[in-house]
Amino acid sequence: MADSEAITAHPVVARLNAWDAPAIAQAEIFRGELTITVTRENLRRVCDFLRSDAELQFTFLSDLTGVDRFPVEPRFEINYHLLSMSRREGLRVKARASGHDPVLQSVTAVWPTANWHEREVFDLFGVRFEGHPDLRRILLPAEWEGHPLRKDFPTEGYR
Amino acid sequence: MPSTVLTPTGSAESMVLNMGPQHPSTHGVLRVVLELNGETVVKARPDIGYLHTGIEKTCEAKTYTQAITLTDRLDYLAPLSNNLCYCLAVEKLLGLQAPKRAQYVRVLLTELTRIASHLVWLGTHAIDLGAMSVFLYCFREREEIMKIFEMVSGQRMMTSYFRIGGLALEPPTGWLDRVARFVEIFPERINEYEDLLTENRIWQGRTKGVGYLSPEDAVAWGVSGPPLRAAGIAYDVRKFFPYSSYEEFEFDVPVRTESDCYARYLLRVAEMRESLKIVKQAMAKVPAEGPIRAEAPGIVPPQREKMKTEMEALIYHFKIFPEGFSPPPGEVYQRIESPRGELGFYVASDGSPKPYRVKVRAPSFANLQALPLLCEGRVMADTVACIGTLDIVLGEIDR
Numbered sequence: 133m134a135d136s137e138a139i140t141a142h143p144v145v146a147r148l149n150a151w152d153a154p155a156i157a158q159a160e161i162f163r164g165e166l167t168i169t170v171t172r173e174n175l176r177r178v179c180d181f182l183r184s185d186a187e188l189q190f191t192f193l194s195d196l197t198g199v200d201r202f203p204v205e206p207r208f209e210i211n212y213h214l215l216s217m218s219r220r221e222g223l224r225v226k227a228r229a230s231g232h233d234p235v236l237q238s239v240t241a242v243w244p245t246a247n248w249h250e251r252e253v254f255d256l257f258g259v260r261f262e263g264h265p266d267l268r269r270i271l272l273p274a275e276w277e278g279h280p281l282r283k284d285f286p287t288e289g290y291r
Numbered sequence: 292m293p294s295t296v297l298t299p300t301g302s303a304e305s306m307v308l309n310m311g312p313q314h315p316s317t318h319g320v321l322r323v324v325l326e327l328n329g330e331t332v333v334k335a336r337p338d339i340g341y342l343h344t345g346i347e348k349t350c351e352a353k354t355y356t357q358a359i360t361l362t363d364r365l366d367y368l369a370p371l372s373n374n375l376c377y378c379l380a381v382e383k384l385l386g387l388q389a390p391k392r393a394q395y396v397r398v399l400l401t402e403l404t405r406i407a408s409h410l411v412w413l414g415t416h417a418i419d420l421g422a423m424s425v426f427l428y429c430f431r432e433r434e435e436i437m438k439i440f441e442m443v444s445g446q447r448m449m450t451s452y453f454r455i456g457g458l459a460l461e462p463p464t465g466w467l468d469r470v471a472r473f474v475e476i477f478p479e480r481i482n483e484y485e486d487l488l489t490e491n492r493i494w495q496g497r498t499k500g501v502g503y504l505s506p507e508d509a510v511a512w513g514v515s516g517p518p519l520r521a522a523g524i525a526y527d528v529r530k531f532f533p534y535s536s537y538e539e540f541e542f543d544v545p546v547r548t549e550s551d552c553y554a555r556y557l558l559r560v561a562e563m564r565e566s567l568k569i570v571k572q573a574m575a576k577v578p579a580e581g582p583i584r585a586e587a588p589g590i591v592p593p594q595r596e597k598m599k600t601e602m603e604a605l606i607y608h609f610k611i612f613p614e615g616f617s618p619p620p621g622e623v624y625q626r627i628e629s630p631r632g633e634l635g636f637y638v639a640s641d642g643s644p645k646p647y648r649v650k651v652r653a654p655s656f657a658n659l660q661a662l663p664l665l666c667e668g669r670v671m672a673d674t675v676a677c678i679g680t681l682d683i684v685l686g687e688i689d690r
Binding site: 162163165167191192193194195197199200211213217220222224243244245247248256269270271272273280281285287 | 339347352383384510512526531633637647650652657690
């Protein structure tokens with residue numbers, strides 16, 4: 133109980149709740165790091181708000197990465213590691229995509245740096261990003277089959 | 292057919308040129324597809340992946356300790372920074388802290404790593420732009436640092452010296468004397484490089500006003516490290532999110548505003564001097580004796596002596612090496628200031644002895660993405676300066 137109070141009292145969570153509470157599916161703190169889970173439909177809106185809000189200013193996208201929770205559904209977790217230089221604070225935004233239809237909204241319009249990061253996630257996990265200007269493989273050759281960082285892709289590869 | 296996708300349809304005025312993947316100034320295996328109009332670069336498209344070895348996937352098949360050796364091979368010019376970031380991430384996951392002595396040794400060695408990495412950068416950047424002799428001077432001093440690394444860890448480059456919870460080995464007797472010798476000679480050596488370059492008219496001509504990056508673009512494109520600070524933004528992880536006791540050290544973060552290749556050159560030279568300041572402080576701080584590993588039975592291997600005399604230590608030894616240890620389920624993101632910028636390790640655990648997912652946020656990856664902003668609209672020779680000034684390492688970009 134005390135835990136959840138500490139989370140809602142967190143300034144970033146409080147600010148988001150005051151703005152649009154239903155867009156935030158979950159907020160948790162682990163090892164001092166705040167993670168905010170957002171619903172798929174609201175991802176782009178929340179990111180826009182986080183970046184442009186004068187109080188938060190999460191202007192720097194450090195990293196964007198995927199995790200495959202196979203066989204749990206929705207299996208893909210996409211983590212956005214943000215940084216607010218004015219607040220000297222980091223934040224993890226998490227969105228989930230299902231294995232049947234792995235699509236998320238692209239955030240390239242919010243942070244241009246997401247371009248290559250999203251291509252990498254597309255390349256290695258097969259998650260597509262709607263609205264990405266140039267979604268194609270980045271690390272692997274174009275004719276490669278499969279997505280190696282998926283858990284059902286063998287470490288040795290297919291032979 | 293990747294080339295048809297990458298190649299823009301050339302009009303009568305423009306031609307498409309592949310720079311790399313085998314080109315000496317691309318520092319590894321980078322390919323840049325350039326659309327040229329005469330000598331002017333109209334479009335530049337970096338193409339990466341030639342060095343992709345699946346390190347992140349391999350990490351998932353190794354225990355937490357085994358994965359350390361893979362981190363050396365990411366940014367091979369700063370292996371200790373990678374070791375440190377990964378170890379800090381796993382330590383965060385475990386809720387563990389290395390003892391003070393180990394933390395100071397870590398700071399000392401990573402700052403030496405920063406100097407060594409900047410020396411390679413300076414030497415190769417200068418050689419790219421035609422200043423041959425600087426390279427020889429830089430590698431002379433780098434060799435001294437490599438000898439210190441070899442003395443401490445047994446390896447010049449693939450050190451794997453930092454372990455989860457502390458250090459791999461007790462630092463050898465007399466290693467600090469060796470560091471002291473380096474600290475003594477190095478300031479004069481930096482002056483030598485500056486004598487060769489700073490006021491050099493050719494050097495200034497090749498770098499001043501070349502490769503401008505606006506501060507807004509730098510932030511939007513996730514650029515970090517020296518290119519960001521040369522654009523006037525004082526973001527340094529060591530100051531923003533101190534780790535490994537950096538808050539106890541006094542040093543300045545050099546910042547410039549011109550944001551061209553020359554500013555980035557001056558900034559990195561200034562950073563070497565700051566690193567030297569930190570090394571000096573760390574030398575005074577490192578206690579001669581004390582634990583180098585955290586007291587964490589079942590996670591950190593027991594001391595050799597205890598293993599021979601205590602039953603419990605023996606059991607832990609045989610449990611840790613074949614099986615590893617299991618951090619609680621959860622996920623962490625640890626950032627440090629590597630010589631190239633913000634290096635981040637995202638480590639997710641599912642409660643098993645192997646990491647569920649390891650993701651490396653490579654500073655060079657984001658920095659390279661901004662390359663077209665630096666070199667488009669300028670002559671092709673400037674592209675060489677722009678690639679050099681970003682100080683990329685393809686090992687960490689392609690992973």
